Amino acid sequence: MTTVFHLACVFALVCLAFALLFCAWHLLAGPTPQDRVLALDTMYINAMLILILLGVLFQQSIYYDIALLISVTGFVSSAAMAKFLLRGEVIQ
Secondary structure (H helix, E strand, C coil), rough: CHHHHHHHHHHHHHHHHHHHHHHHHHHHCCCCHHHHHHHHHHHHHHHHHHHHHHHHHHHHCCHHHHHHHHHHHHHHHHHHHHHHHHCCCCCC
C-alpha cells in the first residue's frame, strides 16, 4: 500500500469520525424527532463507511461483513422509525 493511499484513508477516517461525532451531538440536541431520526440514519452510514475503510486499511474481509450487517439493520430500523413517526405504531 502506498503512502499517499494510506494517508488518504487515515484522513477519510478522521473526517468520518468527526462527522459521526457531530451526528451524535445532533441526535442528542435535535429539536424534532424527525431530525433525530435523520441524525441516526447518518450515524449508521458513517459507521458503515468507517468499517469499510478499516477493511481496506487492514485488508480483512470481516469488516465488510460487519458493514453489511450494519447497513441492513440500519435500513430496517429507519423504515420502522419512519412508520412510527407517521402513524404512531410500528405493527398494525
